Amino acid sequence: MFLQTSSYRGLLEHKQEIFMIYERFFHAYYVGCKKSCALTSCGAKSALHLKLENHSKKRGTPMQKHPSMPPYTQPIIRVSNLSKTYGGGFQALKNIDLEIRQGEIFALLGPNGAGKTTLISTICGLVNPSGGQVSVDGHDIITDFRAARKMIGLVPQELATDAFSSVWTTISFSRGLFGKKPDRAYLEKVLKDLTLWDKKDNPIMTLSGGMKRRVLIAKALAHEPRILFLDEPTAGVDVELRRDMWEIVRSLRSSGVTIILTTHYIEEAQEMADRVGIINKGEIVLVDDKDNLMRQLGRKQLILDLHQPLDSIPPELADYGVEIADNGQQLIYTYDTTGERTGITKLLQALSESGIRFQDLNTTKSSLEDIFVDLVKNTT
Amino acid sequence: MNFTAVKSIYLFEMARFGRTLWQSLISPVVSTSLYFVVFGAAIGSRIDEIGGVQYGAFLLPGLIMLNLLTQSISNASFGIYFPKFTGTIYEVMSAPVSFLEIVLGYVGAAATKSLILGIMILLTASLFIPIQIAHPFWMAFFLVMTVITFSLLGFIIGIWADNFEKLQIVPLLVITPLVFLGGSFYSIDMLPETWQTVTLFNPVLYLISGFRWSFYEISDVSVGVSLTMIMVFLGLCLLTIWWIFKTGYRLKT
Ligand SMILES: Nc1ncnc2c1ncn2[C@@H]1O[C@H](COP(=O)(O)OP(=O)(O)OP(=O)(O)O)[C@@H](O)[C@H]1O
Ligand SMILES: [Mg+2]
Numbered sequence: 001m002f003l004q005t006s007s008y009r010g011l012l013e014h015k016q017e018i019f020m021i022y023e024r025f026f027h028a029y030y031v032g033c034k035k036s037c038a039l040t041s042c043g044a045k046s047a048l049h050l051k052l053e054n055h056s057k058k059r060g061t062p063m064q065k066h067p068s069m070p071p072y073t074q075p076i077i078r079v080s081n082l083s084k085t086y087g088g089g090f091q092a093l094k095n096i097d098l099e100i101r102q103g104e105i106f107a108l109l110g111p112n113g114a115g116k117t118t119l120i121s122t123i124c125g126l127v128n129p130s131g132g133q134v135s136v137d138g139h140d141i142i143t144d145f146r147a148a149r150k151m152i153g154l155v156p157q158e159l160a161t162d163a164f165s166s167v168w169t170t171i172s173f174s175r176g177l178f179g180k181k182p183d184r185a186y187l188e189k190v191l192k193d194l195t196l197w198d199k200k201d202n203p204i205m206t207l208s209g210g211m212k213r214r215v216l217i218a219k220a221l222a223h224e225p226r227i228l229f230l231d232e233p234t235a236g237v238d239v240e241l242r243r244d245m246w247e248i249v250r251s252l253r254s255s256g257v258t259i260i261l262t263t264h265y266i267e268e269a270q271e272m273a274d275r276v277g278i279i280n281k282g283e284i285v286l287v288d289d290k291d292n293l294m295r296q297l298g299r300k301q302l303i304l305d306l307h308q309p310l311d312s313i314p315p316e317l318a319d320y321g322v323e324i325a326d327n328g329q330q331l332i333y334t335y336d337t338t339g340e341r342t343g344i345t346k347l348l349q350a351l352s353e354s355g356i357r358f359q360d361l362n363t364t365k366s367s368l369e370d371i372f373v374d375l376v377k378n379t380t
Numbered sequence: 381m382n383f384t385a386v387k388s389i390y391l392f393e394m395a396r397f398g399r400t401l402w403q404s405l406i407s408p409v410v411s412t413s414l415y416f417v418v419f420g421a422a423i424g425s426r427i428d429e430i431g432g433v434q435y436g437a438f439l440l441p442g443l444i445m446l447n448l449l450t451q452s453i454s455n456a457s458f459g460i461y462f463p464k465f466t467g468t469i470y471e472v473m474s475a476p477v478s479f480l481e482i483v484l485g486y487v488g489a490a491a492t493k494s495l496i497l498g499i500m501i502l503l504t505a506s507l508f509i510p511i512q513i514a515h516p517f518w519m520a521f522f523l524v525m526t527v528i529t530f531s532l533l534g535f536i537i538g539i540w541a542d543n544f545e546k547l548q549i550v551p552l553l554v555i556t557p558l559v560f561l562g563g564s565f566y567s568i569d570m571l572p573e574t575w576q577t578v579t580l581f582n583p584v585l586y587l588i589s590g591f592r593w594s595f596y597e598i599s600d601v602s603v604g605v606s607l608t609m610i611m612v613f614l615g616l617c618l619l620t621i622w623w624i625f626k627t628g629y630r631l632k633t
C-alpha cells in the first residue's frame with residue numbers, strides 16, 4: 001500500500017511534479033505530457049518541459065520533498081462557522097472556517113490550549129459542536145455521521161490502548177468497529193509497514209511508548225480511511241522515531257490519504273505540510289500554502305539607522321519600495337534572498353547619490369517561527 | 381445497522397470476560413455453595429418448609445437473582461466504565477456506530493455473561509438440592525429479562541460514574557440491600573404487617589417472586605404483577621438510555 005522503494009519514488013516524484021503543474025496549465029494535453037515526462041526523466045528536454053519549468057519558476061518551487069499525488073484542490077472536509085463552548089462556559093472554538101483539500105497534508109499549528117484537539121475531536125464526533133457545520137466529502141458529520149466517519153481514521157493525542165489485548169486483536173477490533181469485513185492480508189500489510197508485525201501477538205502493555213503510538217496509527221488505518229487525523233503524532237517521540245513518523249505520513253499521502261496533523265513544532269510543519277493552518281485561542285489566524293510561507297521566510301529586511309531623520313521618502317528612492325520607520329529614524333528595505341538580485345548595491349548607491357547617510361545597518365530574516373509568534377501575539 | 385460493529389464490540393467484551401473467566405465463575409460458585417451450606421443446612425434444619433417447599437430449594441431462585449442482579453450490574457458498568465477510564469472509548473465514539481449499536485454490543489455481552497453465571501449457579505445448586513422447574517419457559521423468560529434489564533442499568537451506572545467509588549456504590553448500597561430485603565431468603569408473609577407493606581415498594585421483590593413462581597408455583601405477589609414490573613424496569617432503563625443517547629451525557633463534551 002505505502003512505503004515504496006526510494007528509487008521508484010525518485011522517478012515518481014519527478015513525474016508527478018511535472019504532472020502537477022501540467023494539470024494546472026495544460027489540461028488539454030494530458031497524454032502528451034505523459035510522453036514528455038518520460039522523455040525528460042531520461043534526460044532529454046522537450047519544449048513543453050522548458051515551458052513547464054518557466055511556469056514553475058513563476059509559481060515558486062512546487063512541493064519537491066513529497067512523492068506527491070497531484071494536489072487536488074477540491075475540499076474533502078469543509079468546516080463552516082464552527083464554534084464550541086464547553087460546559088463550564090469556556091469557548092474553545094470561535095467561528096472556525098476551514099477547508100481541507102483532498103490528498104494534502106495539512107498541519108494545524110498552535111500553542112497549548114489553542115483548540116487543536118477540540119477542532120479535531122469535533123470533526124471526528126467526540127465533541128458536540130455548539131454551532132456551525134462540518135461536512136466530510138459532502139456528508140454532514142451529524143445527520144450523515146456513518147458515511148462521514150467511515151472515511152476518517154483518528155490517532156488521538158493521548159496514548160489510550162487496551163493494555164491487555166494483543167496488537168492483532170486490537171486492530172481487528174478497530175476494523176470491525178468501522179463495519180469492514182476481516183482482511184488478514186491488509187492488516188498484515190499495515191503492521192509490516194509500521195514495523196509492528198513481529199509484535200502482533202504481544203499484549204499492548206508490553207510495548208514501548210513509540211510502539212504504542214504506532215499501534216494507534218495501525219488501529220486508525222485498519223479500516224482503510226481516506227482521511228487520517230494525527231493529533232501530535234510526534235509528541236514525546238525521539239528524533240529517530242520522529243523521522244520514521246514523517247516517512248510514514250509521507251508514504252500514506254502518496255497512497256492518496258488526506259492527512260491532518262497537529263503539532264507544536266514549526267520544524268515539523270515546515271518539513272511535512274502542503275498547507276499550514278495556525279490556530280490560536282480558538283481562532284484560525286492564518287491558512288496558507290507552506291511554500292508561500294516559506295517564500296516569506298526567504299524574505300529579509302535591511303534596516304538603516306539614519307543620521308538625520310526623513311519626513312518622507314525622497315523621489316529618487318520611490319522605485320525601491322523602502323519604508324520609513326521609527327519617526328523617520330530608520331529606512332527599511334525588504335528584499336527576497338531567493339531572487340536573482342537583491343538590489344542592495346543599487347539602493348546603497350542611490351542613497352549616497354541623494355546624500356542620505358546612515359550610521360548603522362542591520363539585516364533581519366523572518367522565519368516561520370516569527371510569523372507564528374507575530375500572529376499569536378497579535379491575537380492576544 | 382452496523383452489525384459487524386455490534387459483533388466486534390460483543391466479541392471484544394466476551395474476550396475480556398474470557399480472560400477473567402476463572403475468577404468470574406469461581407466466586408459465585410463458591411458463594412452459592414456457602415449459602416447452601418450455611419442457610420440450607422444449618423438454618424434450613426430449623427425452618428423445614430416455606431409454602432410446601434423445602435427451605436434449600438426455596439432459597440435457589442433468590443440466590444440466582446441475587447447473583448444475576450449484582451453481576452449484571454457490575455459486568456455492564458465496568459464494561460463501559462473501563463474504556464472511559466483508559467480513554468479507549470474515543471474509538472467507539474468516532475466509529476460509524478449509533479448509540480443503539482454500542483448498547484447492543486456492550487449490554488449484550490454483559491447479559492450473556494450473567495446468563496452463563498445463572499446457569500452455573502443452577503448447576504451448582506443441583507449438587508445440593510433436587511431441582512424442579514414448573515414453568516421452564518417463564519423461568520428462562522425471567523432470567524433473560526432480568527439480565528438484560530440489569531445489564532442496561534449497569535451500563536447507565538457505568539456511564540454516570542466518573543470514579544471507581546461511584547461504580548461500586550450502587551451495587552453495594554442499593555442493589556444488595558434490595559435483594560436481601562426483597563424476599564430472597566424468606567417469604568414476605570413471615571414479616572410483620574407494616575414491613576410487608578414497606579417491602580411492596582421494593583422492586584426486586586417482584587422479580588424474585590415471579591422467578592420463584594416459575595420454579596415452584598408459589599409467589600408473594602401475582603405473576604402478572606411481576607411481569608408488568610419487569611417490563612416497567614426495562615422501559616425505564618431504555619428511556620434513560622435513549623436520553624443519554626440524545627444528550628450525549630457523560631460521553632460527549
Ligand atoms: N472537556 C473540556 N471541558 C472544558 N474545557 C476544555 C475541555 N477540553 C478542552 N478544554 C479547554 O479548551 C481549550 C482548548 O483545548 P484543546 O485540547 O483543544 O487544546 P490544544 O490546542 O489541543 O492544546 P495542546 O497543544 O495542549 O494539546 C483549552 O483551554 C482547554 O482547557
Ligand atoms: Mg491537543
